[in-house]
Amino acid sequence: MNGAEADGRRAAGEFQERLDAVLARIERAARRAGRDPGAVTLVAASKTVPVERVLEAVACGCRIFGENRVQEALGKIDALKSEAGIEWHFIGPLQPNKVRHAIGRFALLHAVDRLEVAERLDRAARERGITQRVLLEVNVSGETTKHGFSPVDLAGAAERMGALAGVRVLGLMTIPPLADKPEDARPHFRRLRELAAQVEALGIPGVSMKELSMGMSGDFDVAIEEGATMVRVGTALFGPRPVR
Ligand SMILES: *Cc1c(COP(=O)(O)O)cnc(C)c1O
Secondary structure (H helix, E strand, O other): OOHHHHHHHHHHHHHHHHHHHHHHHHHHHHHHOOOOHHHOEEEEEOOOOOHHHHHHHHHOOOOEEEEOOHHHHHHHHHHOOOOOOOEEEEEEEOOHHHHHHHOOOOOEEEEEOOHHHHHHHHHHHHHHOOOEEEEEEEOOOOOOOOOOEOHHHHHHHHHHHHOOOOEEEEEEEOOOOOOOOHHHHHHHHHHHHHHHHHHHHOOOOOEEEEEEEOOOOOOHHHHHHOOOOEEEEOHHHHOOOOOO
């Protein structure tokens, strides 16, 4: 084994340890809430993580990766296209001018934050004869710097999107305000779950509220207790990211 190989093995071992710790946290949080841990999907937030390290994660059993820049993501998708069973999610807000590059390349877009994006996705998807699965990002906290639909606009937006044949709404996503303690995020996660229940109760054709994408490295335990079905975890799996 040469030096690079030894480094590679050490890194893979570290990844496995971090993955085991994250899976244990998911399991404990689900059990605390009386939920099935299998009902929580781990999305490994692999933005900024180079292809070789994503491959380590694949070797350890990770299957779903979340990216937030289209060009970076497409490079990784192409580089890993021979790996079977990998699913790519887009977890950042999608710029309207990136819709044509992104359409059909991601199993799920987590953060559709305005109607214009949904309408563009719809057109591009129908041209290709596909349906794009999406979640709606909700600005639960009302911070002006945050993306997402405001809670009061959500039902109307969902109704408009239900009418778009090229787009299938599967649920909601949110990012709570930066906080010192994970507990601070709990009311925001709970609110997202309540909003999903309200929209679900409207019975809008073509709109499901089954998925709740909420929780990141620091607070996904709390999110799972509040009903998260997808957690987006970067740092706790891959270590600190370079600032960009
Ligand atoms: C980067 C990112 C995450 C992961 O954040 P960590 O704190 O590193 O786990 C989750 N969601 C979105 C939208 C992100 O961009």
